[in-house]
Amino acid sequence: xxxxxxxxxxxxxxxxxxxxxxxxxxxxxxxxxxxxxxxxxxxxxxxxxxxxxxxxxxxxxxxxxxxxxxxxxxxxxxxxxxxxxxxxxxxxxxxxxxxxxxxxxxxxxxxxxxxxxxxxxxxxxxxxxxxxxxxxxxxxxxxxxxxxxxxxxxxxxxxxxxxxxxxxxxxxxxxxxxxxxxxxxxxxxxxxxxxxxxxxxxxxxxxxxxxxxxxxxxxxxxxxxxxxxxxxxxxxxxxxxxxxxxxxxxxxxxxxxxxxxxxxxxxxxxxxxxxxxxxxxxxxxx
Amino acid sequence: xxxxxxxxxxxxxxxxxxxxxxxxxxxxxxxxxxxxxxxxxxxxxxxxxxxxxxxxxxxxxxxxxxxxxxxxxxxxxxxxxxxxxxxxxxxxxxxxxxxxxxxxxxxxxxxxxxxxxxxxxxxxxxxxxxxxxxxxxxxxxxxxxxxxxxxxxxxxxxxxxxxxxxxxxxxxxxxxxxxxxxxxxxxxxxxxxxxxxxxxxxxxxxxxxxxxxxxxxxxxxxxxxxxxxxxxxxxxxxxxxxxxxxxxxxxxxxxxxxxxxxxxxxxxxxxxxxxxxxxxxxxxxx
Numbered sequence: 001x002x003x004x005x006x007x008x009x010x011x012x013x014x015x016x017x018x019x020x021x022x023x024x025x026x027x028x029x030x031x032x033x034x035x036x037x038x039x040x041x042x043x044x045x046x047x048x049x050x051x052x053x054x055x056x057x058x059x060x061x062x063x064x065x066x067x068x069x070x071x072x073x074x075x076x077x078x079x080x081x082x083x084x085x086x087x088x089x090x091x092x093x094x095x096x097x098x099x100x101x102x103x104x105x106x107x108x109x110x111x112x113x114x115x116x117x118x119x120x121x122x123x124x125x126x127x128x129x130x131x132x133x134x135x136x137x138x139x140x141x142x143x144x145x146x147x148x149x150x151x152x153x154x155x156x157x158x159x160x161x162x163x164x165x166x167x168x169x170x171x172x173x174x175x176x177x178x179x180x181x182x183x184x185x186x187x188x189x190x191x192x193x194x195x196x197x198x199x200x201x202x203x204x205x206x207x208x209x210x211x212x213x214x215x216x217x218x219x220x221x222x223x224x225x226x227x228x229x230x231x232x233x234x235x236x237x238x239x240x241x242x243x244x245x246x247x248x249x250x251x252x253x254x255x256x257x258x259x260x261x262x263x264x265x266x267x268x269x270x271x272x273x274x275x276x277x278x279x280x281x282x283x284x285x286x
Numbered sequence: 287x288x289x290x291x292x293x294x295x296x297x298x299x300x301x302x303x304x305x306x307x308x309x310x311x312x313x314x315x316x317x318x319x320x321x322x323x324x325x326x327x328x329x330x331x332x333x334x335x336x337x338x339x340x341x342x343x344x345x346x347x348x349x350x351x352x353x354x355x356x357x358x359x360x361x362x363x364x365x366x367x368x369x370x371x372x373x374x375x376x377x378x379x380x381x382x383x384x385x386x387x388x389x390x391x392x393x394x395x396x397x398x399x400x401x402x403x404x405x406x407x408x409x410x411x412x413x414x415x416x417x418x419x420x421x422x423x424x425x426x427x428x429x430x431x432x433x434x435x436x437x438x439x440x441x442x443x444x445x446x447x448x449x450x451x452x453x454x455x456x457x458x459x460x461x462x463x464x465x466x467x468x469x470x471x472x473x474x475x476x477x478x479x480x481x482x483x484x485x486x487x488x489x490x491x492x493x494x495x496x497x498x499x500x501x502x503x504x505x506x507x508x509x510x511x512x513x514x515x516x517x518x519x520x521x522x523x524x525x526x527x528x529x530x531x532x533x534x535x536x537x538x539x540x541x542x543x544x545x546x547x548x549x550x551x552x553x554x555x556x557x558x559x560x561x562x563x564x565x566x567x568x569x570x571x572x
Binding site for chain 2: 023109111112113135140142165
């Protein structure tokens with residue numbers, strides 16, 4: 001079983017002892033828990049590259065809007081600890097809100113052109129909350145490498161830019177999205193979906209394959225492609241609303257003509273569940 | 287002579303060797319150079335409390351507005367190095383702009399209720415630039431303690447809050463303002479003043495003494511006190527404009543009734559020079 005820490009002071013002492021004891025390299029996997037196969041890949045990647053792997057499990061209230069699913073977000077620490085044990089995680093940091101934020105943080109962190117688009121536009125304050133908790137966790141854990149899934153592609157880009165702009169001494173390692181056999185991107189929020197909704201949610205993945213097909217057949221116009229994706233998705237039952245569909249380059253700058261390596265990113269409400277997904281153009285042979 | 291580093295990579299290697307070599311404690315004094323007695327006090331305080339003292343000398347372009355004195359700001363690295371040598375500084379980090387910002391940072395850092403008042407209101411973006419460079423320098427130097435003068439009181443409070451909100455593993459040590467014999471707070475910008483302007487600039491210090499006198503005589507109303515200070519200062523020749531005069535508590539919250547420990551803070555243009563100063567109520571027996 002991994003060692004479980006709930007106090008900042010205690011996990012910091014543990015880290016200090018690791019640093020002094022032969023300068024062990026530390027891999028860090030920050031999560032909101034309810035671990036699935038996607039998290040397992042992050043952990044495995046960390047174990048390959050580091051002496052010690054630490055997982056944090058913390059549903060960060062700062063990154064949820066007032067009308068969002070903070071209360072409802074699934075939690076199961078006991079099961080998460082078994083997953084971590086199975087994967088050979090060395091330590092789990094699972095602080096309480098009181099421990100993380102004895103006082104409400106007043107800091108706001110924005111990144112021009114990155115936190116004000118897509119997720120940032122639809123979830124004001126979301127990335128400021130993400131940046132705050134990530135900086136806090138980095139300052140507590142002081143990892144050599146930190147692992148982020150490409151499922152949250154915009155978050156990955158925000159964290160990479162934060163690390164660059166602030167000279168944070170950590171290597172950010174992106175790990176590809178894990179999908180179910182039918183193509184649905186793994187997410188702790190999939191647990192919200194009824195079986196019928198889950199079927200409709202496959203439209204997200206299928207829309208990427210459709211876009212790939214259109215691109216191969218010569219359509220390189222982002223507006224037309226976005227239109228086709230929107231049409232396709234909105235034809236599915238239980239699809240309540242499309243927050244956005246965008247095609248951007250890998251650094252999330254707008255593109256005029258779609259090329260391999262660009263990203264299709266979208267957020268769609270299926271029933272009462274908001275799903276996000278993204279796709280690297282060129283990743284499917286269709 | 288202190289060792290001079292101009293490259294991030296090189297100073298980081300030096301820090302790593304210090305950390306490994308018996309875990310030496312590191313005191314850090316971030317400055318914009320043109321060192322005066324105020325900086326010397328910061329350095330001496332650091333030398334008392336740490337094994338190693340590192341001074342950074344960097345005029346940070348990010349914290350200057352487009353119409354401000356970035357170009358004009360006084361610079362003299364050679365003299366600064368002699369001052370550091372006299373004070374027994376171990377290492378000086380003096381990076382170029384290219385080294386610090388190979389690319390323009392896109393991050394913006396604000397602290398609600400702290401970066402939007404006084405200096406923040408009159409110098410939009412100033413504190414975001416300060417926070418960015420301070421976080422960068424902390425990530426590069428990884429000090430145990432960092433020394434900030436109370437002369438820039440609002441900056442001190444911003445940095446303290448940043449450290450708290452982001453769990454940065456550094457102790458911020460405030461050091462009292464150093465004044466010339468006639469009461470003028472030491473500042474590298476005093477070099478801009480003509481002898482006549484310097485004489486007028488004494489009005490700032492004298493206005494604090496006036497306020498102390500009024501407070502002792504029973505006037506506790508911040509608005510009346512601010513009015514008296516404004517009147518007094520504006521009667522002086524060369525005083526072009528008063529940006530603000532405020533009385534706040536030591537955490538910079540507004541006050542309804544002035545008490546010992548509160549701060550009087552002001553920014554005044556004398557000729558073409560913008561001076562700031564502040565005063566702890568109760569510090570003078572008048």
